[in-house]
Amino acid sequence: xxxxxxxxxxxxxxxxxxxxxxxxxxxxxxxxxxxxxxxxxxxxxxxxxxxxxxxxxxxxxxxxxxxxxxxxxxxxxxxxxxxxxxxxxxxxxxxxxxxxxxxxxxxxxxxxxxxxxxxxxxxxxxxxxxxxxxxxxxxxxxxxxxxxxxxxxxxxxxxxxxxxxxxxxx
Numbered sequence: 403x404x405x406x407x408x409x410x411x412x413x414x415x416x417x418x419x420x421x422x423x424x425x426x427x428x429x430x431x432x433x434x435x436x437x438x439x440x441x442x443x444x445x446x447x448x449x450x451x452x453x454x455x456x457x458x459x460x461x462x463x464x465x466x467x468x469x470x471x472x473x474x475x476x477x478x479x480x481x482x483x484x485x486x487x488x489x490x491x492x493x494x495x496x497x498x499x500x501x502x503x504x505x506x507x508x509x510x511x512x513x514x515x516x517x518x519x520x521x522x523x524x525x526x527x528x529x530x531x532x533x534x535x536x537x538x539x540x541x542x543x544x545x546x547x548x549x550x551x552x553x554x555x556x557x558x559x560x561x562x563x564x565x566x567x568x569x570x571x572x
Contacts, residue, residue, distance in 0.1 A: 403493035429470040440565030505531040514565040
């Protein structure tokens with residue numbers, strides 16, 4: 403099952419490192435931070451960069467949540483485990499887990515989607531992780547080369563920014 407751990411913004415990498423070092427491997431299969439690729443301009447040149455997709459969150463896969471929970475409480479800077487109710491917490495639901503799996507690769511990295519802009523100024527995704535989520539796009543910023551999508555995640559509506567690249571029609 404996939405669990406989401408909330409931490410302080412900017413502390414995701416440090417928290418994930420502490421979890422990987424401090425939690426017994428018998429309790430966690432994987433600890434990761436989903437990232438996105440996007441293009442960013444530095445000194446007049448476009449460069450591919452990686453950024454955190456879900457700010458303030460670390461993901462953990464575990465089939466033994468009770469033991470993981472006991473050991474997680476020993477990790478400093480951990481604010482809370484999302485979905486926790488009383489002495490237990492709940493995993494992502496199937497739809498949320500499927501979403502994170504579909505937009506990312508094996509390393510949980512969301513690649514840049516390729517888009518074309520039609521004569522009618524409509525943006526169409528032709529390839530990449532956004533292709534299945536075009537209906538969720540609420541804003542496209544061609545100058546920043548990113549699209550904002552809205553999805554249901556952990557029982558609330560969240561906005562995610564995903565990288566896009568404009569291509570010429572063939």
